Amino acid sequence: MPKKKDSETQEAVKHDIEAILHERDEFLDGWKRALADIENLKKQQDRDKEYLLSMLKAKVVSEILPIADNLEKAFNHVPDEHKESDWVKGVHGIRGQIGNFLTANGVEKIETKGNLFDPNLHEAVMQESDPDYDEGTILEEFEPGYKIGDKVIKYPKVKVSTKY
Amino acid sequence: MAKIIGIDLGTTNSAVSVMRGGKAEIITNAEGNRTTPSMVALNKGGERLVGQVAKRQAVTNPDNTIFSVKRFIGRNFDDAETQKDIKAMPYKMEKGKDGGVVVAMGDKTYRPEEVSAMILSKLKADAETFLGETVTEAVITVPAYFNDAQRQATKDAGKIAGLDVKRIINEPTAAALAYGLDKKTNEHIAVYDLGGGTFDVSILEIGDGVFEVKATNGDTHLGGDDFDQVIIDHIVAEFKKESGVDLGKDRIALQRLKESAEKAKHELSSAIETEINLPFITADESGPKHIQMKLTRSQLEQLVTPLIERSIKPCQKALDDAKMKVGDIDEVVLVGGMTRMPAVVEAVKKFFGRDPHQGVNPDEVVAIGAAIQGGVLGGDVKDVLLLDVSPLSLGIETMGGINTKLIERNTTIPTSKSQIFSTASDNQPSVEINVLQGEREMAVDNKSLGRFVLDGIPNAPRGVPQVEVTFDIDANGILNVKAVDKGTGKEQKISITGSSGLSKEEVERMAREAELHADEDKKKRATVEARNMAETLIYSTEKTIRENDGKFDGALKTEAEEKIKAVREVLTSEDAEVINKSAEELSTIAQKIGSAIYAAQPKEEPKADESSEKKEEGPTVEGDFTEPK
Numbered sequence: 197m198p199k200k201k202d203s204e205t206q207e208a209v210k211h212d213i214e215a216i217l218h219e220r221d222e223f224l225d226g227w228k229r230a231l232a233d234i235e236n237l238k239k240q241q242d243r244d245k246e247y248l249l250s251m252l253k254a255k256v257v258s259e260i261l262p263i264a265d266n267l268e269k270a271f272n273h274v275p276d277e278h279k280e281s282d283w284v285k286g287v288h289g290i291r292g293q294i295g296n297f298l299t300a301n302g303v304e305k306i307e308t309k310g311n312l313f314d315p316n317l318h319e320a321v322m323q324e325s326d327p328d329y330d331e332g333t334i335l336e337e338f339e340p341g342y343k344i345g346d347k348v349i350k351y352p353k354v355k356v357s358t359k360y
Numbered sequence: 361m362a363k364i365i366g367i368d369l370g371t372t373n374s375a376v377s378v379m380r381g382g383k384a385e386i387i388t389n390a391e392g393n394r395t396t397p398s399m400v401a402l403n404k405g406g407e408r409l410v411g412q413v414a415k416r417q418a419v420t421n422p423d424n425t426i427f428s429v430k431r432f433i434g435r436n437f438d439d440a441e442t443q444k445d446i447k448a449m450p451y452k453m454e455k456g457k458d459g460g461v462v463v464a465m466g467d468k469t470y471r472p473e474e475v476s477a478m479i480l481s482k483l484k485a486d487a488e489t490f491l492g493e494t495v496t497e498a499v500i501t502v503p504a505y506f507n508d509a510q511r512q513a514t515k516d517a518g519k520i521a522g523l524d525v526k527r528i529i530n531e532p533t534a535a536a537l538a539y540g541l542d543k544k545t546n547e548h549i550a551v552y553d554l555g556g557g558t559f560d561v562s563i564l565e566i567g568d569g570v571f572e573v574k575a576t577n578g579d580t581h582l583g584g585d586d587f588d589q590v591i592i593d594h595i596v597a598e599f600k601k602e603s604g605v606d607l608g609k610d611r612i613a614l615q616r617l618k619e620s621a622e623k624a625k626h627e628l629s630s631a632i633e634t635e636i637n638l639p640f641i642t643a644d645e646s647g648p649k650h651i652q653m654k655l656t657r658s659q660l661e662q663l664v665t666p667l668i669e670r671s672i673k674p675c676q677k678a679l680d681d682a683k684m685k686v687g688d689i690d691e692v693v694l695v696g697g698m699t700r701m702p703a704v705v706e707a708v709k710k711f712f713g714r715d716p717h718q719g720v721n722p723d724e725v726v727a728i729g730a731a732i733q734g735g736v737l738g739g740d741v742k743d744v745l746l747l748d749v750s751p752l753s754l755g756i757e758t759m760g761g762i763n764t765k766l767i768e769r770n771t772t773i774p775t776s777k778s779q780i781f782s783t784a785s786d787n788q789p790s791v792e793i794n795v796l797q798g799e800r801e802m803a804v805d806n807k808s809l810g811r812f813v814l815d816g817i818p819n820a821p822r823g824v825p826q827v828e829v830t831f832d833i834d835a836n837g838i839l840n841v842k843a844v845d846k847g848t849g850k851e852q853k854i855s856i857t858g859s860s861g862l863s864k865e866e867v868e869r870m871a872r873e874a875e876l877h878a879d880e881d882k883k884k885r886a887t888v889e890a891r892n893m894a895e896t897l898i899y900s901t902e903k904t905i906r907e908n909d910g911k912f913d914g915a916l917k918t919e920a921e922e923k924i925k926a927v928r929e930v931l932t933s934e935d936a937e938v939i940n941k942s943a944e945e946l947s948t949i950a951q952k953i954g955s956a957i958y959a960a961q962p963k964e965e966p967k968a969d970e971s972s973e974k975k976e977e978g979p980t981v982e983g984d985f986t987e988p989k
Contacts, residue, residue, distance in 0.1 A: 321611065
């Protein structure tokens with residue numbers, strides 16, 4: 197290697213060391229931030245997991261609801277001559293099983309008929325004027341709605357009275 | 361540093377996205393949904409409702425429920441197009457002081473940007489809840505054909521909502537950004553956007569990271585709702601044919617039909633056939649009526665063909681305006697939920713002569729692109745430290761020729777993973793580590809990157825030695841595989857370079873093949889695993905009998921020997937279930953023997969011997985593993 201003046205070499209080395217130290221600090225900082233990010237992500241994941249579980253349960257339960265509602269419709273149409281049959285009684289038992297399953301999962305029916313329409317709880321699909329009722333009263337329920345705690349999992353579809 | 365959110369302020373629905381951890385994420389709203397209806401209402405109590413809640417009361421409040429206000433933002437009241445749209449709306453509109461449109465809600469009038477600001481306020485508030493911090497800056501998207509007045513009005517809407525709009529970008533540009541097409545140079549991109557209510561096609565040119573709009577065209581009244589309607593009409597017609605009942609006037613039945621039609625449409629995007637099953641849809645004097653009909657994908661495609669054709673015409677017009685031919689288009693991007701339909705994708709592919717970009721959720725792609733733009737403006741997306749991934753899984757060959765993966769494909773590197781393995785036969789003096797790369801379940805179907813042997817394993821029954829195998833991929837993609845005998849401390853290793861040196865096409869081909877063979881591979885693996893477990897069971901049972909002969913009933917011994925013989929006979933079967941069934945019968949006897957031996961013991965001390973330990977963790981077979989430390 198060609199011989200350089202001592203002071204020049206010293207300067208160059210000092211410069212190099214400073215640059216390397218700076219780089220080291222950058223790397224260390226980056227490393228620490230990356231580790232911190234992982235820890236924060238884990239904490240966020242724990243929070244998300246709980247939320248997700250309750251969402252999933254509500255979702256699955258809400259998918260059973262239309263089936264349960266159809267079964268209710270079926271019971272609205274039992275021909276008179278079959279109302280007392282054993283077969284119908286058996287299916288009635290199944291209807292009870294579904295009801296118990298829903299109750300066990302905290303599912304409650306949302307009150308509709310006669311109550312004041314509230315878009316936070318109901319979905320209006322029709323309106324009609326009716327002299328017997330105040331404006332904004334629910335006249336009829338076309339499809340039932342349900343909630344778990346405060347969260348509505350299926351909005352009931354209702355008919356609302358308008359100003360007469 | 362506060363984040364800049366990306367907002368897709370749509371005609372019917374809006375979505376918000378933000379960059380987190382280098383990736384664009386969709387922000388769910390307060391109700392837990394990924395999109396929010398672009399709807400605002402004023403109820404009788406003077407309360408303002410925005411989003412889904414406004415939608416639920418729209419029917420009772422048509423005068424004061426404002427939707428599709430995007431059609432009026434920055435427009436002139438006297439324009440023919442504006443007048444046409446005004447007539448279609450149930451709410452009142454007037455000419456504003458500046459010649460624009462104002463909307464009546466309650467006893468006041470509002471400029472469209474004030475209404476949009478109400479929607480943006482809700483989106484802002486929900487984003488703040490989601491992120492846990494204040495949001496003051498945003499990127500908002502607009503259609504490519506929006507003029508200056510419309511763009512300025514959108515920016516004003518943001519300002520009114522308390523957002524500093526850092527940039528207004530075009531929706532097709534945002535979509536192109538979401539697919540990383542800003543990295544291309546001198547290319548032409550066609551963006552096909554078929555949403556809920558409108559269809560837009562745009563031709564863009566990309567050069568030096570800047571997008572230029574060459575032409576736009578579309579159909580402002582063509583969207584997913586029209587596709588739903590076609591299905592509903594079909595069901596109503598078929599039902600009338602079958603039962604004589606016309607559901608056309610039955611509002612409630614139509615409501616159920618609409619939901620069912622939408623569901624069927626979604627299902628037919630992946631299934632060939634679906635069932636429309638609506639029990640007790642209505643009733644007449646003869647009793648209750650049900651709809652139970654099949655709808656095939658080809659039936660659906662026939663029904664929607666005129667709609668799809670309607671979307672192709674504007675594509676040709678846009679090309680003509682841009683003075684281009686179909687061959688000049690280099691990339692095609694799909695936006696909007698309807699582009700999930702295979703028939704739509706096919707039509708687009710056929711017209712443009714190339715495969716369109718898919719993969720990003722088409723309902724969210726515009727919001728995501730806006731978030732990416734927000735990230736770039738906010739300095740989030742720095743090229744300082746990019747990490748690679750391992751494109752294919754890495755593993756070793758274990759008993760029975762199985763590929764036991766240690767590092768899954770798409771694992772971010774650098775990374776390190778260890779697992780403990782053991783021997784397959786008694787007094788096995790060495791283990792051979794065959795390093796495999798690939799997704800297939802059986803070792804022979806994967807690429808062998810290298811082999812080495814670790815010897816000097818002291819004599820021991822099978823399953824007893826502990827050999828820790830460590831896979832380490834460094835930042836340069838070099839794979840180091842090390843095997844250590846925990847008993848002797850002896851180790852052996854191998855270094856493999858270029859393990860991720862496969863081309864993108866090769867990686868994709870291997871992944872495809874694995875998917876194709878997934879079922880048969882799983883079956884093969886299940887058979888081998890069943891065989892391994894059965895063999896281990898035979899081994900441990902024979903050992904137990906040998907060591908405890910005389911301590912239990914001879915009849916049990918005979919039964920066990922018979923069952924062992926039976927298992928041996930089915931070991932060559934290719935049916936995992938046959939092997940498992942036979943092994944289970946042996947297991948029952950083995951447990952009886954175990955109980956008998958314990959019953960014969962005078963002491964009550966619980967014995968933590970090998971066989972009971974193994975039972976808890978499962979047989980320690982080469983190929984079985986304990987949790988990596």
